[in-house]
Amino acid sequence: MxxxxxxxxxxxxxxxxxxxxxxxxxxxxxxxxxxxxxxxxxxxxxxxxxxxxxxxxxxxxxxxxxxxxxxxxxxxxxxxxxxxxxxxxxxxxxxxxxxxxxxxxxxxxxxxxxxxxxxxxxxxxxxxxxxxxxxxxxxxxxxxxxxxxxxxxxxxxxxxxxxxxxxxxxxxxxxxxxxxxxxxxxxxxxxxxxxxxxxxxxxxxxxxxxxxxxxxxxxxxxxxxxxxxxxxxxxxxxxxxxxxxxxxxxxxxxxxxxxxxxxxxxxxxxxxxxxxxxxxxxxxETLSLRVQRQSDNALALATWLEGRPEVSSVDYSGLPGNAYHRLAETYLPHGQGAVFSFTLRGGRAAARTVIDAVDLFTRMTNLGDVRSLIIHPTSTTHVQRTPEQLAAAGITDGLIRVSVGIEDVDDLIDDLGQAFARLEREQPNAHVAGAEPTPLSLEEVAA
The missing domain is CATH 3.40.640.10 (Type I PLP-dependent aspartate aminotransferase-like (Major domain))
Incomplete structure (x- = not known):
């Protein structure tokens, strides 16, 4: 046709x-x-x-x-x-x-x-x-x-x-x-x-x-x-x-x-x-409908995460302050995708608590599902990389990767919110401990 x-x-x-x-x-x-x-x-x-x-x-x-x-x-x-x-x-x-x-x-x-x-x-x-x-x-x-x-x-x-x-x-x-x-x-x-x-x-x-x-x-x-x-x-x-x-x-x-x-x-x-x-x-046959919803959900979730005290950085090009946002405006004007990462100030211990606490997010390494997925790269997908390689790639023990699905985004926010509440109960200083550096600007990335 x-x-x-x-x-x-x-x-x-x-x-x-x-x-x-x-x-x-x-x-x-x-x-x-x-x-x-x-x-x-x-x-x-x-x-x-x-x-x-x-x-x-x-x-x-x-x-x-x-x-x-x-x-x-x-x-x-x-x-x-x-x-x-x-x-x-x-x-x-x-x-x-x-x-x-x-x-x-x-x-x-x-x-x-x-x-x-x-x-x-x-x-x-x-x-x-x-x-x-x-x-x-x-x-x-x-x-x-x-x-x-x-x-x-x-x-x-x-x-x-x-x-x-x-x-x-x-x-x-x-x-x-x-x-x-x-x-x-x-x-x-x-x-x-x-x-x-x-x-x-x-x-x-x-x-x-x-x-x-x-x-x-x-x-x-x-x-x-x-x-x-x-x-x-x-x-x-x-x-x-x-x-x-x-x-x-x-x-x-x-x-x-x-x-x-x-x-x-x-x-x-x-x-x-x-x-x-x-x-x-x-x-x-439903690709555009799913991906648009997933991209919209991802932007909303990333925006919410950016304001959380437990989170030191959010790596999502859809955010105006992200170092790659200008490239996103050029190449991804209709949505920036559904997969991104965020880094917890509390490091590996905080990541363990949050990932174990989620109910709606599924703990698995797959991506692109209609369901939202969550994983800790340094202990799973990137476990074979050396500490030096991980540092060069900006992947720390506090980094969590999510693949956002088509659920109602308020439910995804509630799920991470209750996981952060558990983190606060178990690690009261997680919002300050092990603070990560401020993300680089695009000019600093290119320098």
């Missing part, structure tokens, strides 16, 4: 999340996406079988290669992100792995932002290192010169997150894209936290977008999935010396997408099930 109406006006995002990509599988008369729970697909005759494996292959042969349910979800996500191709995979980690292994090989170099998901960091610094791929973390991510200084002759990819986990220290996508493109290198953006509803990185210079679809795209916390979106804008033909393998790749909707799908994903095999694809599609 076209994303424009007959009048020529572009359809709104919520309309497109319901209708874009629908019917791509050719199912007759079905309003909802059917689940094609079949490992393989039959061939009418010898010639059709030969065609499905030939250079101009289309149709379906085996679900690891392509499946009608999966295909429909891929087309919908590509349309929402403004890309030309998408590849649905079994998890967000699979999406990151396949995207970058489609660009990188032994002897190559990857440049990354210092604020990324710990699973991605471990993949790059440990697993990729075993394959002979080096990784450099940029020192000053808001400084173009710092990015440029990180590039080498063998650099082949740049990787950032649009809304980094867990401190909301936003990436200036256009700045990074301009530096990467000046060196003939594609920019890969993990857009999990923003979703295409709040931010479409391809419109700001990104070349490839990845998601953990387990989070906001699905929204209900019941499914794992990941997706790669090819923006179709990077000029691979002008960079044949860096990416000769893409010019020799099997056919696909795009040059990068064809190689990623047929030469990496198909061979490594992180295939999503048709049932998971169906559940993901159900979630996408």
């Amino acid at each position: 076209s994303e424009t109406q007959r009048s020529g006006r572009r359809r709104g995002f919520t309309t497109r999340q319901l209708h874009d990509g629908a019917g791509a599988g050719g199912w007759p008369n079905a309003r909802a996406l059917p689940i094609y729970a079949s490992a393989g697909f039959t061939f009418a005759d010898f010639d059709e079988a030969e065609h499905r494996f030939g250079p101009e292959a289309d149709g379906y042969s085996y679900s690891r290669v392509g499946n009608p349910t999966v295909d429909a979800v891929e087309r919908r996500i590509a349309a929402l992100e403004g890309g030309t191709d998408a590849i649905l995979l079994g998890s967000g980690q699979a999406a990151v792995s396949v995207a970058l292994l489609s660009l990188l090989g032994t002897g190559d170099h990857l440049v990354i932002s210092p604020s990324i998901y710990e699973g991605s960091r471990g993949l790059f610094t440990e697993n990729f290192a075993r394959l002979g791929i080096e990784t450099t973390e940029v020192v000053e991510p808001l400084d173009a010169a710092s990015w440029a200084a990180s590039f080498r002759p063998n650099t082949r990819a740049v990787f950032v997150e649009s809304i980094p986990n867990p401190r909301n220290d936003l990436t200036d996508l256009r700045l990074v894209a301009d530096v990467a493109h000046a060196h003939g290198i594609p920019l890969v953006v993990d857009n999990t936290f923003a979703t295409p509803y709040l931010l479409r990185p391809i419109e700001h210079g990104a070349d490839i977008v990845v998601h953990s679809a387990s989070k906001f795209l699905s929204g209900h916390g019941t499914v794992l999935g990941g997706v790669i979106v090819d923006g179709g804008v990077f000029d691979w033909d002008a960079n044949t010396d860096r990416y000769p393998h893409l010019l020799e790749s099997a056919p696909g909707r795009t040059r990068f997408g064809g190689f990623a799908r047929n030469s990496v994903a198909m061979r490594l095999g992180p295939t999503p099930s048709p049932f998971n694809a169906f559940l993901l599609d159900q979630g996408i």
Whole structure:
């Protein structure tokens, strides 16, 4: 289905999340996406079988290669992100792995932002290192010169997150894209936290977008999935010396997408099930409604937390005093997402009390659920990092990360309020003990 109406006006995002990509599988008369729970697909005759494996292959042969349910979800996500191709995979980690292994090989170099998901960091610094791929973390991510200084002759990819986990220290996508493109290198953006509803990185210079679809795209916390979106804008033909393998790749909707799908994903095999694809599609249909409510709730909750004496700082770019608020106005004008962190003056002991005291927030490491979630990073998600690495990232023992859901925000405030009341009873000096430094201004961050 076209994303424009007959009048020529572009359809709104919520309309497109319901209708874009629908019917791509050719199912007759079905309003909802059917689940094609079949490992393989039959061939009418010898010639059709030969065609499905030939250079101009289309149709379906085996679900690891392509499946009608999966295909429909891929087309919908590509349309929402403004890309030309998408590849649905079994998890967000699979999406990151396949995207970058489609660009990188032994002897190559990857440049990354210092604020990324710990699973991605471990993949790059440990697993990729075993394959002979080096990784450099940029020192000053808001400084173009710092990015440029990180590039080498063998650099082949740049990787950032649009809304980094867990401190909301936003990436200036256009700045990074301009530096990467000046060196003939594609920019890969993990857009999990923003979703295409709040931010479409391809419109700001990104070349490839990845998601953990387990989070906001699905929204209900019941499914794992990941997706790669090819923006179709990077000029691979002008960079044949860096990416000769893409010019020799099997056919696909795009040059990068064809190689990623047929030469990496198909061979490594992180295939999503048709049932998971169906559940993901159900979630996408309400994406804008959920994410807008979650962003509104997050801003209200962050504003309330900012006024609490127990809290030394709130890392949410939607707050006017936040160091990244000006970037948020540029890249996230309709909402700043649902995941942020706040730091308690009482340190680890205060964090333990608050997390144990909540009733409505769920204690778990997942994100993007319709339910509000809470976690203590230094004892869970970031436990493998050294004290020096944690300090450099601004992640202290008093820091708590929340993923805000769609509940009534007054109930979320009441839940944290009663947790703070328990903190006051058990640790009367928690509002002054272990006070954290004042958050840096944007000018200080960039300095």
